Amino acid sequence: MNKSTDVHNGTNCKDLQNPTVAREVLPVLYFFVFVGGLLLNALAAWIFCHIPSHSSFVVYLKNIVTTDLIMVMTVPFKILSDSHLGPWQLQAIVCRYTLVIFYNSMYLSIIFLGLISFDRYLKIVRPMxxxxxxxxxxxxxxxxxxxxxxxxxxxxxxxxxxxxxxxxTATQCYRLKSELGKAWHHFIILKCHVIFWITFVLLIICYSAILKKLYWSDRNLQKESNYVKKRANRNIFSIMVVFVVCFVPYQIIRLPYDQGRKNKINCTTFSGLHYAKEASQLLCAFNVCLDPVIYFLLCKSFLKVLLRKNRKKPQNDFIQCEKQNSTNY
Structure with missing residues (x-):
């Protein structure tokens, strides 16, 4: 096969990639994600320190904050690696460690979002x-x-x-894997796809059931019911938009990208898939900036803790948070 079109045998498909995008644009965007994600999640973690884990809902939220903070801490390694500001050995460290941690944290966050939706379903649709x-x-x-x-x-x-x-080879993570490692990598991608789509369907089912429950309840209190419905629509719409915008593009592009890397395809096609994958991965990272916004939508006591610096009555904040979440959805 012609060297210029072979993705695996001595290929240099990187020759077709725009160095400005790879080394300047994406690292700058990741820098903003890092700064925003670090500040917002540090703030969210501080707020959670004042809310005791007295409900499954809070336990799952705290886990999401943890996964987001871990994701944020891997971003500087990618910035330095992609911009070639560090030694080339750093790129190998990113391949072997920080990218694995990034994706592992991302899918853990997705799982906990699914658990939260199921928890809210049980509390609102099937209480007691x-x-x-x-x-x-x-x-x-x-x-x-x-x-x-x-x-x-x-x-x-x-x-x-x-x-x-x-x-x-340091920048080409796939080439650093053994044959067993490549097979395991493909298996993990399929496993993560299953996790994502099961969670996505679970979110749709649970939040649809919650909306249905809210729309058919409190019919005698029409004014209050309309307020609850509007707030539920807003919050559920926000959660689903964040989930779809941040995660769905990556799930759609990942399989064809992985197949393109596994098989021998034209370099122009593979470079296009590469940029699509990088852009969708950036959206996944951007989720760490949006999750804290969801926390404030779901529990207004977060904002009160921030404004009042209330360290004396965390239990009251917890109770209010729980009451709000019985109606916010």
């Missing part, structure tokens, strides 16, 4: 049922299980990216 799954102990157990599950699948990605990097 399935009490065990809404207990704090159960939520903590599920959370630990999710972390262990994702870490167990992520570790082989680290261990099997074990080829000795060179200055030419």
């Amino acid at each position: 049922r399935n009490l065990t799954v809404q207990k704090v102990t159960f939520a903590k157990f599920v959370s630990v299980g999710c972390w262990l599950f994702m870490i167990a699948f992520a570790l082989p990605n680290v261990l099997l990216t074990n080829k000795t990097p060179t200055k030419d």
